[in-house]
Amino acid sequence: MGFVWHPPKDLVEGSNVKGFMEAEGLSDYKELVKKSTSDIEWWWSRAVEWLNVEWFEQYDKIYDTSKGVEWTEWFVNGKINVVHNTLDRHRSEKRNKLAFIWQGEDGEVRKYTYSELYREVNRLANAFKSFGVGKGDVVAMYLPMFPETVITLFAAMKIGAIAMPIFSGYSSTAIATRLIDSEARVAVTADASYRRGKAVPLKSELDKALDGTKVEKVVVVNRANTDVEMVEERDIYWDEIRESRRCETVAVESNEPALLLYTSGTTGKPKGVVISHVGALLQSSKEIFFNLDLKPEDVFLWITDIGWMMGPWQIIGTQNLGGTHVLFEGAPDYPQSDRIWSMIEDFEITQLGGSATVYRLLKKYGDEAIGDHDLSTLKITGNTGEPIDHDTWMWLLKSVGQEQCPIINLSGGTEIFGCFLLPSPVMPLKPVTLGYPGLGMDVDVFDDDGNSVRQQIGYLVCKKPAPSMTRGFWKDPERYLRTYWNRWKGVWYHGDWAYVDKDGFWFLFGRADDVIKVAGKRMGPAEIETIVNSHPAVQESACVGIPHELKGEVVWVFVTLKPGHEPGEGLEREITEMIVKEFGKPFKPERIIFAPDLPRTRSGKIMRRLIKAVVADGELGDTSSLENPDSLDKIKDVLRR
Structure with missing residues (x-):
């Protein structure tokens, strides 16, 4: 299959990755990928500088595999915190810069500057401390994409606690499983959330899940003014918190957990994926900076939920880079089918991401839904979640991107808080391709015998560690080893079905266990x-x-x-x-x-x-x-x- 998109010269010359390649004396993107994956120590040492990562205490060594590649330590002895990098350090220089824009399903819009967000995060962080939450404790977030969701995410990590997002569509049974397994101390929720014109109850569903858990405090956002039962001494409304807006950020060791993300398995018990501070910060920032080309003036939207890793990925990566991101409540095609196109025009969105299923949903309304909306601010579109079909990919290229926007079709997983594969805006594209390996991600395609193959379908593997790889599964290290490291010694087996063509372009064909x-x-x-x-x-x-x-x-x-x-x-x-x-x-x-x-x-x-x-x-x-x-x-x- 041939190339259908070539990057315009001005896009290439002005891109973040082009600036990096020139500074490092590299001639093209393929050469950069090769160098970054063959010499991961060089790559990550340069990445932390280009992503402007700030440390409380400088690290001694980039990585250490003395405990086994499965338990690689990154930025050894370094002290860091996601929140210092994504929020604290921006509050002076960017105090009036928008951190994010939120749109409710009813059309309400709320905007938070970095300075406003900083104060709100500190207020909630102090409240968590007053509840007895400290370093290593788990804070559950049973919330949709609200402003309070961003605040909660950062407030937990700021004091060294672990943020655990829970998909807001879960029933009490699924919530209880996660609360019990994680031993969460505090839960933050809302009375309800609007979806397709209805107030979907959240607090009452959470209440049904609390028996047998260690949750001692519940914070409730009053979104829909619905009547909910408030248990004395345990429950408190968000607006009743009256804590100081000054709070020191806790310095944590690089590999300490920032996020606990549960992902489904084929067995009954979900897997608790543990993402470190340095892993969450570097992987999201790297991809958004080098592959999605975020500039400080850009406005970034990925159609996602906080319960999917792309939610915290967007928030952390965009804000570390000092950009602006967009969140919204409800469905992407309600109350009108053109909701997303209106948001692009109204908020001047520059990067738009979503899943193939969402794009097929929007495509069914036809180009008439796009209509006269001005999408000229868009410079990049993205897809993840599942392989995208040819027709939808071409529609995204032509109808949405007007053949001016590269499609950054990316794939990885919750377990690595990011991508193994994704293109760059400086490279030509073939339909549905995932481009090349991610920077620093030494991926390969193996046959049944563990041989590296090209131009034949095989198993996606990764031959070197990366900072964002899960620090095991929560309270279940053996399952982690069985899942990713047991098929081939020292090699991460991801379980996707992959193919590399004669030009070195990568394609995915779904999960290996789905193969027919x-x-x-x-x-x-x-x-x-x-x-x-x-x-x-x-x-x-x-x-x-x-x-x-x-x-x-x-x-x-x-x-x-x-x-x-x-x-x-x-x-x-x-x-x-x-x-x-x-x-x-x-x-x-x-x-x-x-x-x-x-x-x-x-x-x-x-x-x-x-x-x-x-x-x-x-x-x-x-x-x-x-x-x-x-x-x-x-x-x-x-x-x-």
């Missing part, structure tokens, strides 16, 4: 889904392999349709013929099932393993990350019919 094997031939589901999604009637699809006595597995394709289209034998035949034409008769689908919805996480990732489990009437495992759990019942109904 038909009569000995392997196929990534994203390859088939890209073809299916190109049909004008198809909204999105999920391709899964179902056990078969003769062939090993056969292909089943689950399809949701765009408004105005109805399922039928004719449409089924057209989709089947498209697949056979592209991949041959061995991959002719056994069944095509038209479903009203597909199970997906809040980040937009379609959960194929759950679809397979429904078909097989098997164990679903952890479903707490689903945004739409009722989709599984809908699929069951369709299969019964």
